[in-house]
Amino acid sequence: MNQQALSALIWSVADLLRGDFKQSEYGRVILPFTVLRRLDCTLAPTKMAVLAEHQAKVAADLPFEPFVLKKASASFYNISPLDLPKLIGDQDNLRANLHSYVQGFAADVRDIFEHFDFANTVERLHKAGLLYLVVEKFAGIDLHPDSVHNAQMGLVFEELIRRFAEISNETAGEHFTPREVIRLMVSLLFVEDDEALTKSGTVRTIYDPTAGTGGMLSVAGEHLADVNPGARMTMFGQELNPESYAICKADMLIKGQDVRNIVLGNTLSDDGLPGRQFDYMLSNPPFGVEWKKVEKEVRREAEEKGFAGRFGPGLPRVSDGSLLFLLHLISKMRPAEQGGSRIGIVLNGSPLFTGGAGSGESEIRRYVLENDLVEAIVALPTDMFYNTGISTYVWILCNHKVEDRRGWVQLIDASSFWQKMRKSLGSKRKELSEAHIADITRIFGGFLELDQAVVTDAQGKDLARVALFPDVPLPSAPEGGKVRRVPIAKVFRNEEFGYRTITVERPLRDAAGNVVLGERGKQKGKRQPDSSLRDTENVPLAEDIDAYFRREVLPHAPDAWIDHVRTKVGYEIPFNRHFYVFEPPRPLAQIDADLKRSTDRIKQMIEGLAG
Incomplete structure (x- = not known):
C-alpha cells in the first residue's frame, strides 16, 4: 500500500x-x-x-x-x-x-x-x-x-498532520517542511563532507531547534544511510508544539535514536540542550512570527551574557524572530579546529535586507558576514510551502570553509527551478524535482557563477529553461522566437554587502539667509546644522567616503558637510537586485502598430453594434 x-x-x-x-x-x-x-x-x-x-x-x-x-x-x-x-x-x-x-x-x-x-x-x-x-x-x-x-x-x-492542520484552520507549515526542500538542504550540507559520505563507522550529529514532527532529522538520516550505510547519524531536536513533539519523539524512538535528545519547550527562551554543539544543523523557523512572548528572557540573556550567550550580535525587531533562530544555531557550532559545523536554515526575504545600518537585523548580518560564516543563499520558487506563497531562501552557513570559498558568498537564484504539482496542498502548488535538486547542488558544490538560457516562442512564451553548465551548449532559438541569457548564480566578496551610512548636514540659516554659527562650548564659531535639511547616503564599504561625497553630494549641495560622528556600518543582501536583467521595451513603432490594430478592431466592433 x-x-x-x-x-x-x-x-x-x-x-x-x-x-x-x-x-x-x-x-x-x-x-x-x-x-x-x-x-x-x-x-x-x-x-x-x-x-x-x-x-x-x-x-x-x-x-x-x-x-x-x-x-x-x-x-x-x-x-x-x-x-x-x-x-x-x-x-x-x-x-x-x-x-x-x-x-x-x-x-x-x-x-x-x-x-x-x-x-x-x-x-x-x-x-x-x-x-x-x-x-x-x-x-x-x-x-x-x-x-x-x-x-x-x-x-x-x-x-495526517497536514489534514489535521487544514481541517483545524491551523498552519500546516508550523508542523513540517516539504520533503523535497529538506532533501535539497541536506544535499547542500553534505556535498563537501567526504568523510561522512565515504568512511565506514563515521558518526555525525544533527540538530533541529524547530523540529516539528522530525522530518528534517529523518531525511538527513535517510540521506546519509543511502550514500554510506556504514555511517551513523545521532539526532537532536527541540519542539514547542506538544503533539508535534510527541510524533517526533515516537519517530525517533522507532528509528533507534535516544529520545532523550528530543526535548519539549521554546528554543528561544529555554534552550533544552544547553552547551551542546553539533556537526550539522537544520531549521525551518516560523516566518514573520513575533517573539514578544519570550522578549523578556531573550533580552535578559542578550544584556547579561552578550557574546558569551546566543544573542550578542544583536536583536531583530519583535515582529519577526527568525534571525534569533539563526543566532541560536550559530551558538551551537563546533569550533573550526574541532571539525566545525554547517547550518541550513529556511528564511523569508525579510532577514536579507530589513533594518538600516545599526539596527539589530543589520548587526546580525554584519556579524555573519564579517566572520565569514555565510557560504551561500539559495532563492526558492514561490508557492513551495503549505502555509505561504511568499519567496523563501535557504541560507547555508559554515565556520570551516574550504580555501576557495573563504571571504566569498554565493547567491543562487533557483526561483525558476520547479514543476507544477498535480494537486495543490494548501498554498503549495510547486515542487522541486530530483533533477532540480541535483542541478542546485551541482551549482553550489562547484562554486559556480552560472547563466540560464531562457527559450521563448514568437509570442514571448517560455518554452524551456536550461542551466548553462560548462558542458551544456546554448540552445537554438525556435522560428520567430529567441534565446536570452539570465544569471542564476553569482559570487560576491563578503564586504560587497556592506556600506556606511553617512549623515549629510546643511547649514542652518537665519531670516536674512546668513549661516548660523554656534556661540558657546565646542560649537562656538562652527556652522550649525539644519535638522530639516539633514539627509543620509549609503556608501559602499569598498569606496572612499570623501571621494564619494565630493562626487555625489557637493555638486548638488556645495555647502554640505559630513557629520562623521553619526556614521554607521550596515549590511544588506539585495538578492533580487543582483539578478535583475533589464529588458528594453519594444521599438515605439511596434507599440504604435499594436495600438492602431487594437483601436481599429474596437472601432469595427462599435460600427457593427451601431449597424
Whole structure:
C-alpha cells in the first residue's frame, strides 16, 4: 500500500468521529492511535520473549529494563501482556485495559502519550461509545516496519498532520517542511563532507531547534544511510508544539535514536540542550512570527551574557524572530579546529535586507558576514510551502570553509527551478524535482557563477529553461522566437554587502539667509546644522567616503558637510537586485502598430453594434 492510500485508510477513522468530535479534534484521536499502532506492530515479533524476560528478572529481584530492551531489539519496550488485537477481545474492560497497556511502555513512550493528552481522549471516546470501534479499526491496520518502512511512515505522519492542520484552520507549515526542500538542504550540507559520505563507522550529529514532527532529522538520516550505510547519524531536536513533539519523539524512538535528545519547550527562551554543539544543523523557523512572548528572557540573556550567550550580535525587531533562530544555531557550532559545523536554515526575504545600518537585523548580518560564516543563499520558487506563497531562501552557513570559498558568498537564484504539482496542498502548488535538486547542488558544490538560457516562442512564451553548465551548449532559438541569457548564480566578496551610512548636514540659516554659527562650548564659531535639511547616503564599504561625497553630494549641495560622528556600518543582501536583467521595451513603432490594430478592431466592433 502506498503512502497516500495508507494515510487515507488511517484518516477514514474520522468517519467514526463525526458528531461526537469537532472536525478540529479529529487529529487528537487519529495521531496518537497511529503512533500506538506503529509501536504495537514494531514490538509484536519480540512480545513473548520480552514478557518471559521481564517475569524472570522480576522473580530474581533484578532490574529488568536493560535485559528487556535487549530482548525487544528496540530502544523501547512494553511489559504488558496486552496488545491492540487482544484489547478488542475484551470489550467490557477495554478502557481500563487500554490504560494498563499504555502504562506498560517504557517511560519515554509514556511521555509521548502524556503530551498527546491520550488519557482524556480515551475517556471521551469511551463516553461516546466509540472506543471499541476506533481500537478495532487501528488493530486491523498493519504498520509493522517490514510493511511500512520508516521513510514511508514519516510521510504518513506528515499527511495526517497536514489534514489535521487544514481541517483545524491551523498552519500546516508550523508542523513540517516539504520533503523535497529538506532533501535539497541536506544535499547542500553534505556535498563537501567526504568523510561522512565515504568512511565506514563515521558518526555525525544533527540538530533541529524547530523540529516539528522530525522530518528534517529523518531525511538527513535517510540521506546519509543511502550514500554510506556504514555511517551513523545521532539526532537532536527541540519542539514547542506538544503533539508535534510527541510524533517526533515516537519517530525517533522507532528509528533507534535516544529520545532523550528530543526535548519539549521554546528554543528561544529555554534552550533544552544547553552547551551542546553539533556537526550539522537544520531549521525551518516560523516566518514573520513575533517573539514578544519570550522578549523578556531573550533580552535578559542578550544584556547579561552578550557574546558569551546566543544573542550578542544583536536583536531583530519583535515582529519577526527568525534571525534569533539563526543566532541560536550559530551558538551551537563546533569550533573550526574541532571539525566545525554547517547550518541550513529556511528564511523569508525579510532577514536579507530589513533594518538600516545599526539596527539589530543589520548587526546580525554584519556579524555573519564579517566572520565569514555565510557560504551561500539559495532563492526558492514561490508557492513551495503549505502555509505561504511568499519567496523563501535557504541560507547555508559554515565556520570551516574550504580555501576557495573563504571571504566569498554565493547567491543562487533557483526561483525558476520547479514543476507544477498535480494537486495543490494548501498554498503549495510547486515542487522541486530530483533533477532540480541535483542541478542546485551541482551549482553550489562547484562554486559556480552560472547563466540560464531562457527559450521563448514568437509570442514571448517560455518554452524551456536550461542551466548553462560548462558542458551544456546554448540552445537554438525556435522560428520567430529567441534565446536570452539570465544569471542564476553569482559570487560576491563578503564586504560587497556592506556600506556606511553617512549623515549629510546643511547649514542652518537665519531670516536674512546668513549661516548660523554656534556661540558657546565646542560649537562656538562652527556652522550649525539644519535638522530639516539633514539627509543620509549609503556608501559602499569598498569606496572612499570623501571621494564619494565630493562626487555625489557637493555638486548638488556645495555647502554640505559630513557629520562623521553619526556614521554607521550596515549590511544588506539585495538578492533580487543582483539578478535583475533589464529588458528594453519594444521599438515605439511596434507599440504604435499594436495600438492602431487594437483601436481599429474596437472601432469595427462599435460600427457593427451601431449597424
